[in-house]
Amino acid sequence: MWTLKEIADICDGQIHGGDRSVEFFVTDSRRIHNPQRTIFVALKGERHDGHLFIENAKNSGVASFIIDDSKFIKGESSFILVKNSLDALQAIASRHRHTFNYPVIGITGSYGKTVVKDLLTRSLKSLYHIVKSPRSYNSQTGVPLSILDMGPEHDLGIFEAGISKPGEMAKLARIINPNIGIFTTIGQAHDEGFADRQEKILEKALLFENSEVLIFSRDNEDIHSNLTRLYGHTDKLIADWGYVNDSFLHIIEKTESRSTNSITYCTGGKIHSIEIPNGSEYDFENYMFLITTLHILGVDQKEIGELLDKSNQPAVHLEFTRTNYGKGLLVDIGPIDGPSIRTGIEQLKSLVEHQGITVILSGHEGSPVANDRRIREIAQACLDSQVVYIGARPKALSESIPNLRSFLSNEEFDESIHSILDPQKAILLVGEWSPSIIALLSRLQEKSHQTTVTINMTSLVHNLNVYRALIPEETKVMAMVKAFAYGSGEAEVAKLLQYHKVDYLTVAYPDEGVTLRNGGVDMPIMVMNSSIPEYEVLVENELEPELYSLLTLEAFIDHCEQNSLKGYPVHVKFDTGMHRLGIDPTDIDRVIQIIKNTESIKLVSVFSHLFSSDSADLSLSISQINRFEKLKASLEKEFDDVLFHILNSSGISRLPQATYDLVRLGIGLYGYSGDIEFRKNLLPVLSWNTVISQVKKVKAGETVGYGGAFVLKEDKMIAVIPVGYADGLSRKLGNGVGSVYIDGSKCSFIGNICMDMSMVDVTDISSLPGDKVELIGDNISLEEMAASMGTIPYEVLTSIPPRIKRHYIFNG
Structure with missing residues (x-):
């Protein structure tokens, strides 16, 4: 809790109005959940002025404001007048960060920041009480808001830092002040803001000025050469990983199988072997950042293997889907805490018209919701929502949320589901990964075609x-x-x-x-x-x-x-x-x-x-x-x-x-x-996936598909997938013209595309019914599919009919 006087002292501001106590800082008048304990920070940007939304915040019940324009001082509210509201917010966050001594990991890079953060969070949640950046809160505004979530109940912080031009990282470095720094990769994102790639690397590297440990890929020569030149002569521990012999974590061998990569590596004079999921090269790099960080944190080898299993639990970052029980279902598989719930409620407001929100908290044995501060945050975030808790609830949670409906199991909840869930309300489902939340998600989701567009x-x-x-x-x-x-x-x-x-x-x-x-x-x-x-x-x-x-x-x-x-x-x-x-x-x-x-x-x-x-x-x-x-x-x-x-x-x-x-x-x-x-500045929005329905062996001389025109010259393994031209898959892709991506390989269409199904050649891979099939995504781009169809991306996008269910995700 802060008093306005304490805040004004930190940011050299002048108080107009009475002193008040506040707990939450917001910069968006649509994201107010506990107005009596909220202070609204009016920020000016290139395209907006937060001062214009002060009245909106007042109408929501907020009475405390940080402003840098004196003409908005009016009424009975309390104002802290500062020279620059963003500078003030950053100064407050920096002061808050320095009140805690537990380790903080700072992550920067062009890509992979959020993925690495989430891998670390899922792996370490059983060892630490973690505070982290919500979603991709890595900007000049997002970082201080993330840091302000730090509390005494935590013992590890993991925060992202993103920049778009010179001069920004020094400000973020003062706020995050990481003990351990991770530099993921360097790419084209925000190239336009820098003179060249080297300037961008050096600017990002300023995040690590006070770090004790610096983690990066030894095999990325641009990052390695610049960081060692900048910090190699200091007493920082350079914890690089790669195939080069003198790396902190030296990869000796990587062996790929259908579903895993087996890695043999040496660090600290000891040789270790470990398995990670088989995926793209980016996936491999992200896991290497995770493994290196676990060694830096002193996790022993046996426990690293167990923690990697936890990191493999699928993460769902605010995925929106249809439900038969309300106006829409937003799912966040992750910690049950105030920031997660607030973020989910905000996104539901932006996605669907509703007459209220039902928050379903899926707890399980070991869920870390039992400390007082976290329970208070949860209660405040749910203040205007119906709340359901499934699992053995902490007693303090019932005391903090008087109207809480609780059930010991999914089965018990299922008996009352129709009376509890109002079809006019939207649903937010939050909880750590567990078999029970996956079962609950399956119950709540509208059943759909196996083919989905995300x-x-x-x-x-x-x-x-x-x-x-x-x-x-x-x-x-x-x-x-x-x-x-x-x-x-x-x-x-x-x-x-x-x-x-x-x-x-x-x-x-x-x-x-x-x-x-x-x-x-x-x-x-x-x-x-x-x-x-x-x-x-x-x-x-x-x-x-x-x-x-x-x-x-x-x-x-x-x-x-x-x-x-x-x-x-x-x-x-x-x-x-x-x-x-x-x-x-x-x-x-x-x-x-x-x-x-x-x-x-x-x-x-x-x-x-x-x-x-x-x-x-x-x-x-x-x-x-x-x-x-x-x-x-x-x-x-x-x-x-x-x-x-x-x-x-x-x-x-x-x-x-x-x-x-x-x-x-x-x-x-x-x-x-x-x-x-x-x-290169844009990010793909749409991905298209299905699953294999059946795999069969077809002998040489047999035909595949309608018309019998495609005759096999040799024995083939054929996978049938449940997507056809009625789903927007052009018939021009058939007979070897187009491809899908399965288990690390491109597999050509074989025979003619049917109305609701098509066949692909999986002879050279091991595949099973239920395996994921990528039609458009990381490995087959929209442009590639359009070129194979002999058309333009517009036609591809607009040809996928509404019968293919859309899933909406919010992640970085």
């Missing part, structure tokens, strides 16, 4: 922010969520974009807009193609039409006038060269006359569409922009407050001179760009 919402938000960084702060963003949000699920994606304050959404047809309205999306939505009979539906659902011809313009005005509407928002499209929908520029005088002669509509925006912004030659796009400039000049003389826009995803990254008032972000949001170099 949407990484963290990656989607990352891509949004990549594009936002390219445009001026005042430029608005219109996000395209047509065609089932490019295969990602329109309602879930739209709710997330609304939460992240995108200015407009766009759909192709009115029924898509109606779906979003029914899903609780209340922000402006533009409809690209609506017919005259659908105008009533548009107006009933407050959808804004794109008017692309004189006929649609006049017809919609007639509809508005007949219904006595005034100032209904519309968007007018001109054809500057694509020759699809759009008004001919020669009709601009007529357009101006029609709009000026009515009060029934309000011209919100005027736009056109670039048809070759991803081509090597931008001359056609520049010609379109020049035509649009003339239209813009004429319209600006006649109308005020009109938004002009022409840039699509490729245009945003390649034609910054035409940013104007708004940009339209489409496929770039979902991780693809025709600009190959720029694509």
